[in-house]
Structures are given as C-alpha cells and as structure tokens.
Amino acid sequence: MSKFIVNNSGPLQGFVEVSGSKNAVLPLMAATLLTRDECRITDVPELMDVEVMCGLLRSFGAEVHWDMKERSISVKADSIIDTYAPRDLVSKMRASVVAMGPLLVRTGNAKIPLPGGCAIGDRPIDLHIKGFHALGADIRITKEESGHECVEASAAKLVGTEIYLDTPSVGATENIIMAASLADGITIIENAAQEPEIVDLANYMNKMGARIKGAGTDIIKVEGVESLHGAVHSVIPDRIEAGTFMLAAAITRGDVTIGNMLTDHVKPIAAKLRECGCIVENTLEGTRVSMGPNPPVATDIKTLPYPGFPTDVQPQFMTFLTTVQGASMILETVFENRFMHIGELNKMGADIREDGRRAFISGSAKLKGAEVMATDLRAGAALVLAGLVAEGDTVISDVYHIDRGYDSIIEKFKSIGGSIQRI
Numbered sequence: 001m002s003k004f005i006v007n008n009s010g011p012l013q014g015f016v017e018v019s020g021s022k023n024a025v026l027p028l029m030a031a032t033l034l035t036r037d038e039c040r041i042t043d044v045p046e047l048m049d050v051e052v053m054c055g056l057l058r059s060f061g062a063e064v065h066w067d068m069k070e071r072s073i074s075v076k077a078d079s080i081i082d083t084y085a086p087r088d089l090v091s092k093m094r095a096s097v098v099a100m101g102p103l104l105v106r107t108g109n110a111k112i113p114l115p116g117g118c119a120i121g122d123r124p125i126d127l128h129i130k131g132f133h134a135l136g137a138d139i140r141i142t143k144e145e146s147g148h149e150c151v152e153a154s155a156a157k158l159v160g161t162e163i164y165l166d167t168p169s170v171g172a173t174e175n176i177i178m179a180a181s182l183a184d185g186i187t188i189i190e191n192a193a194q195e196p197e198i199v200d201l202a203n204y205m206n207k208m209g210a211r212i213k214g215a216g217t218d219i220i221k222v223e224g225v226e227s228l229h230g231a232v233h234s235v236i237p238d239r240i241e242a243g244t245f246m247l248a249a250a251i252t253r254g255d256v257t258i259g260n261m262l263t264d265h266v267k268p269i270a271a272k273l274r275e276c277g278c279i280v281e282n283t284l285e286g287t288r289v290s291m292g293p294n295p296p297v298a299t300d301i302k303t304l305p306y307p308g309f310p311t312d313v314q315p316q317f318m319t320f321l322t323t324v325q326g327a328s329m330i331l332e333t334v335f336e337n338r339f340m341h342i343g344e345l346n347k348m349g350a351d352i353r354e355d356g357r358r359a360f361i362s363g364s365a366k367l368k369g370a371e372v373m374a375t376d377l378r379a380g381a382a383l384v385l386a387g388l389v390a391e392g393d394t395v396i397s398d399v400y401h402i403d404r405g406y407d408s409i410i411e412k413f414k415s416i417g418g419s420i421q422r423i
C-alpha cells in the first residue's frame with residue numbers, strides 16, 4: 001500500500017490547473033448506457049473511480065475505450081448482456097448505484113449489491129429506490145448466498161410521475177433523471193439536488209436528445225422520449241479539487257492561481273475564505289488566492305447541499321482553521337459521520353473537539369508531522385494540507401482514497417512548491 005510523505009513547504013506559489021470533475025464524469029459515464037449509439041466524453045480525469053466505472057460498464061456488456069493520453073472515453077452500449085452490478089466493483093465505489101437508473105429504463109431490470117464507498121456514514125439508497133418505485137418499478141431486496149443483500153428493480157416500462165426527495169440527494173436526483181428520460185410521460189422531481197454536476201449531466205443528456213428542464217434548481221422536469229442518440233461532451237472542471245487548492249494556498253499563506261475552474265462553482269468557498277481575510281481574485285488565467293496584509297481570522301462553517309458550503313471541502317477548511325487564531329465551529333449537516341479526520345489532525349497537534357455533528361476548533365496550533373491515515377477521499381486531502389505546514393515529516397497511509405478522486409495530486413502540488421512524495 002503506497003504512502004505519502006509530506007513536508008513543510010512554506011508558502012505555495014504559482015499556477016495549477018484542475019482536472020475534470022470526478023462527481024460529474026461518473027454519472028456522465030452511466031448515462032452512456034441509455035443509448036445504443038457510441039458516446040464520447042472528453043476532459044476525463046485519470047482517477048481510480050473512473051477505472052471502476054469503466055469496469056462496471058464493461059460488466060454490463062458495453063464496449064469501453066479509455067484513451068488516457070487524450071483524456072477521452074468512448075462507450076458503445078448497443079447490447080446490454082447483464083444488469084447485475086458486480087459486488088467487487090460496487091464495494092469499491094458507492095457511485096456505482098447511478099448505473100441502476102439507465103439499466104432499469106433501458107432493459108427493464110437492474111440489480112445492485114447495497115453500496116459501499118467512503119466511510120462517511122451509512123449512505124442509504126432509499127431515495128433512489130423511492131424514485132424507481134414511483135416510476136412504476138417493482139423493488140425486491142434479495143439475499144445472495146454470501147449473505148449480502150441486493151436490491152433489484154424491474155419494470156416492463158416506466159411511467160412519468162411526481163417525485164419528492166426528502167433530502168436533495170445528488171445520486172438519487174441523477175438516477176431518477178436518467179430513469180425518467182426514457183419513461184412514458186413527464187416526471188417532476190421536487191426538492192432535487194442543485195449541484196453543478198447535475199447540470200452537467202442534464203446538458204449531456206439533452207445533447208443525446210433528452211428533454212430535461214430545471215437542472216440546477218430544486219424542481220426538475222423530465223419529458224420521456226422514445227430513445228436517445230450518441231453525443232460528445234466535455235466534463236466540467238472539478239470544483240472540489242479547485243477548493244482543495246484554494247485551501248492549500250490559504251493554509252500555507254501562499255499565492256496560487258488555479259486555472260480551468262468555473263468561479264461560479266466555488267462561490268461559497270471563496271466567500272468563506274474572504275471572511276477569513278484571504279484575497280480571492282478572479283483573473284484572466286484563473287482564480288488567485290493569497291493572504292491579505294493581516295493574519296487570517298477564524299470563522300464558522302455550516303455544510304449544506306449546493307449552493308451552500310460543500311461538505312466535500314469541509315475537512316480541508318477545518319485543517320486551515322486549525323492554523324488560524326481564534327475559535328471556529330463547523331456544523332456538518334450533510335453526512336452523519338464526516339469527522340474521521342479530527343482524530344488524525346489532533347495527532348498532529350490540532351485542538352479540535354467533536355460534539356455530534358459539530359466540531360469546535362481552537363486555532364493557531366503549530367501542527368507537527370505525524371504518522372496519520374486517510375479515512376476517506378477528502379480527509380486524505382486535508383491531511384496533505386496539514387503536512388504542508390507541519391514541522392517535520394507527515395506520513396499518510398491509505399492514500400488509495402486520495403487516488404480515487406485526485407488526478408496527479410503529487411505532480412500538481414510539486415508544481416506550486418509542495419514537498420510531497422509517494423513511497
């Protein structure tokens with residue numbers, strides 16, 4: 001299992017470009033199952049999760065070709081031979097669940113072992129199932145001989161309907177949009193998730209001939225069509241990777257310009273950094289993050305579904321706040337267990353107290369290097385940020401979590417002066 005060694009790097013300086021969005025490319029890949037035609041997706045990030053999704057599509061019978069040099073993936077799912085998502089792939093990546101919607105509406109069946117993914121909460125898929133059931137699917141929970149539970153949805157055809165999501169689940173919104181795109185009639189999704197990745201999916205599917213309106217708002221209307229055709233689409237930049245580099249500039253008191261990002265998508269992160277006294281400017285070549293004349297000040301964070309502050313940048317912002325004079329509080333409202341990084345940061349000398357969904361940080365700690373463990377994708381990224389400012393070596397284990405969601409993270413940090421090695 002590889003590890004990262006990170007050292008105190010001083011203020012990061014320079015220019016770094018973010019890659020295509022992990023959380024956009026995965027549903028875009030699932031959407032290629034909706035047509036027999038060849039589809040192409042460009043600006044694809046080189047991530048382990050993309051590899052897993054390629055495997056998943058192939059297991060259903062799709063032809064998948066990933067040209068890493070060209071950063072493009074082509075998929076042709078003209079004959080789907082299986083609708084059961086293999087456990088070894090699903091257990092690696094919760095996002096596998098978004099293959100259910102396309103499989104169900106294309107073939108009348110979809111079966112998936114109850115998903116795994118990061119250790120950030122039990123992450124049920126009840127809202128996905130509620131959506132499929134509302135569209136007319138029969139739902140069965142079956143037990144495999146291994147004792148694992150599977151959920152199976154089947155329907156001769158799906159019929160459009162109104163669906164209210166109890167929580168604005170990103171994955172459930174994506175799954176229902178895909179299932180409804182080839183259903184009979186109109187589907188209205190209320191309290192839908194509004195993340196930019198959903199807008200990207202709707203834009204791609206509309207290029208394929210779907211009729212989706214309202215993506216990016218909390219009410220999405222999908223008018224079912226007979227069939228979809230192939231299309232080419234470029235993945236939006238990764239706003240969470242962009243936020244991670246914005247925080248890297250802030251925590252190291254550096255001056256970094258981040259290119260290829262869409263400033264609209266990182267508004268909440270920019271707003272909170274400005275509240276702390278950081279300078280965040282949108283320039284021609286990208287977003288420039290530097291420190292103002294005075295030391296940064298503490299602030300409070302409350303994570304919310306988009307357009308609120310993104311939960312996926314909570315660990316990174318918490319790490320920054322451990323180095324800021326004063327008391328901060330973070331309220332994590334999206335996941336019930338996304339504080340696994342607190343113990344690791346406290347090993348490095350941070351002073352963070354956890355109380356349910358609240359974390360109380362008394363800042364201005366001088367972090368010191370330690371042996372720590374990445375507990376999930378974004379917690380791992382937060383530990384890299386901590387290592388960049390800690391005194392002495394920080395050795396991070398279980399970095400496969402980080403490789404799931406960050407393309408060339410070592411090279412990118414080195415390019416702006418980060419001292420980080422993979423061993």
Ligand code: EPZ
Nearest residue numbers: 023095123124125126127128167169170171312334335377
């Ligand atoms: C997506 O996960 C992202 N992953 C996550 O990013 C992100 O943290 C999350 O959205 C929230 O923004 C991908 O897009 C691949 P949810 P998803 O369904 O779709 C509850 C990262 O680091 N819920 O919006 O799984 C759930 O338990 C990853 O890149 C239900 O109760 O998130 C959670 O508390 C981590 N029932 C909340 O909703 C359901 O049926 C948000 O989950 C579905 C979800």
